[in-house]
Amino acid sequence: MQATQTVQTGTTTAGTIRQWATVIAMVYLLLLAVGMIGSGFKWASGGAEGARQLFAFASNPVMGLVIGTFATALIQSSSTVTSVIVGLVAGGLPVATAIPMIMGANIGTTVTNTMVSMGHISKRKEFRRAFSAATIHDFFNLLAVAIFLPMEIATGYLGKVSEAMAGWFYGGSADMDMSGLDFIKPITKPVVGLFKDMFEILPGIWGGVALALLGLAFVFISIMVLGKVLKKLMVGRAKEVLHKAIGGNPLKSMASGTLVTVAVQSSSTSTSLIVPLAGNGIFKLKEVYPFTLGCNIGTCVTALMAALSVSGAMAEQSLQIAFVHLMFNISATVVIYGIPFLRNIPYLAARTFAQKASRNRSIVFGYVIGVFFILPAALILLTR
Template identity: 50%
Template sequence: MQEKVVVTAVLPPAGLVKLPKAIRWTLLLGLVYCMLLAVGLIGNGFKLATEAHARELFEYAANPVMGLIIGMVCTALIQSSSTVSSIIVAMVAGGLPISIAIPMMMGANIGTSITNTIVSLGHIGNKIEFQRAFNAATIHDFFNIFAVFIFLPLEIMFGLFEHISSAMVNIVALGATSEMSSFNPIKAVTSPIVDLVKDGLSGMQPTYSGIIKVLLGLGLIIFSITWMGKIMKSLMIGRAQEVLKNALGRGPITGITSGTVMTLLVQSSSTTTSLMVPLVGNGIVSARSIYPFTLGANIGTCITALIAALAIVGPNAALALQIAFVHLSYNVLAVIVIYGLWFIREWPPSLSYRLSLKVADQKLYGVAYIAGVFFLLPLGAVLLVS
């Protein structure tokens, strides 16, 4: 029997809903343009800012564990893997080696899990609800942590995702290895603004000019992705609810597919997974039933990095697309391996359930878990490897 689902959380701002749809679609297109413009600014600025110090910077992050931690902590602070993955794409376009960027992408997957874990604290006043909500939230955490434990060593030893993504780029680009296209319409529409900023900063030293471009790009990308999510929710919330109602309790394939589709609609895996937490906390659905849906959210969030890669032209265009394909192939392969193998499949929900029982009895453990996993452990690892 299909579980009854009532969606009551994560609604878009009321003011947006009142706007005509044509205006909302126009705003959305404008924000997509802003995101692509931001990627161009970050890539150009990163290249300028690191030109004189690239070797020292890359040597600092060359340790895969350090790259993992950078991606993880940045995403935990910003609470958006879409934002961080887009920034990583732009940094690769600016010269960041792909081998350093791959662990950063993996870390971003862990860092994004913090959002729904924080959401679960909203049920802390009721022991039963808190246990269920924390259980639902940390399934995502454990899955992403296991994915890193499995695939980061394989990447270090064999360059697994570097090879897979390179093959994907060659297929898409029909064998191109250095320049994706002689004409890029996205570059054509964004370059006038990028050139305008470049001319305005022409009197400054390259390093300072680059830093300003990076900061402008960071601010613009956070703004655009945040409001893209809100507008997409206002446009798609009814459809997203329908997807959700038809997803849970219909089997793993339907759940994974629906989680992917819903995340594509709202442009945020944090929104998709956080939406599940109050449903489980209130006893509307079970934590186990949302497990496949959560995995689909991991796949759906890859679209943002792919869109960001479209803004890149020139010698590093193929590399920018490659790191976006790393994000996609990593999340797809993680679902296939961890959920596909029966002896691993139950580890994330089982461990999250056991942890939730302890956290429900000692609520401070929940706060300690968030601080420890997402901040203190990474800081300790930095001290060890530095």
């Protein structure tokens, strides 16, 4: 019996080691992918000036918002989209163009919550609770964009604050040499260079296009595998954290949402954990609310991690757009949740909408199609 237990323990330990080795490999692949996207984008667009011309169609903030929303709703991963945006900024995409795209990624990621809540659609009361827990995330992010996108257009708040933060990180002076701290470039540059050499056989800009597309594929693979492995490693513990930490103190709940999301590297995963628990009546909507805001903040770690892989002339701008994501979510949490009138808007909207949706379930499909497809299409037509 003891020998059997020893074998099982050894097998479990070996499995855990393999899982953590996979995590390390996928983090490296993500860092490598961001470098490939940036290099490929520079190659295909002819440098920063070409990038500005290539993305002129997205210079309208509303178009940038639509692009971020569409992309994230399509692949259901804000981590993937924000990592790609970091790579594009590294390749010359202007930060001002990328900021609305980052905001759109916050909106697009909420599709996953709605889909999870539909698992309770056969039971009216459960569905009402689950759907309200899912859509409170939606309404909060929509309200955040409604407040901060006009503010950004008028004042450049996020751009200025994130620029200062990136400047502090890089010393804010040409006299400060950060090259000694760049431990990522030496382990990624040789592999990026190898792929660049492989694609040199392609004519014109197509080598850069191929390099960027391969980098994009690596982002998908790394985020997908990383999410699956971290779920196995952390989700069981995450559930324990949820039961202990949610309820009572909103700040504690926000901190739990942040930590769980950092642990599983996916706000979709952490919010999807809470929706079924809310549907089963374990947590109330007021308890779920601050937890989801913590998830918004926690998901910013992926973009920051991706930004740290960037070196060279655009390194500071890449870190800046990652800080934009972080400051957008922190600022929205402080302003909206900190002001009682604004705090109640997502709560009341989610509760009222869930009551209507539980009586007429076709509203759910209309909501998803309307918010994530019809509305963006209408905005495209209006801004052409």
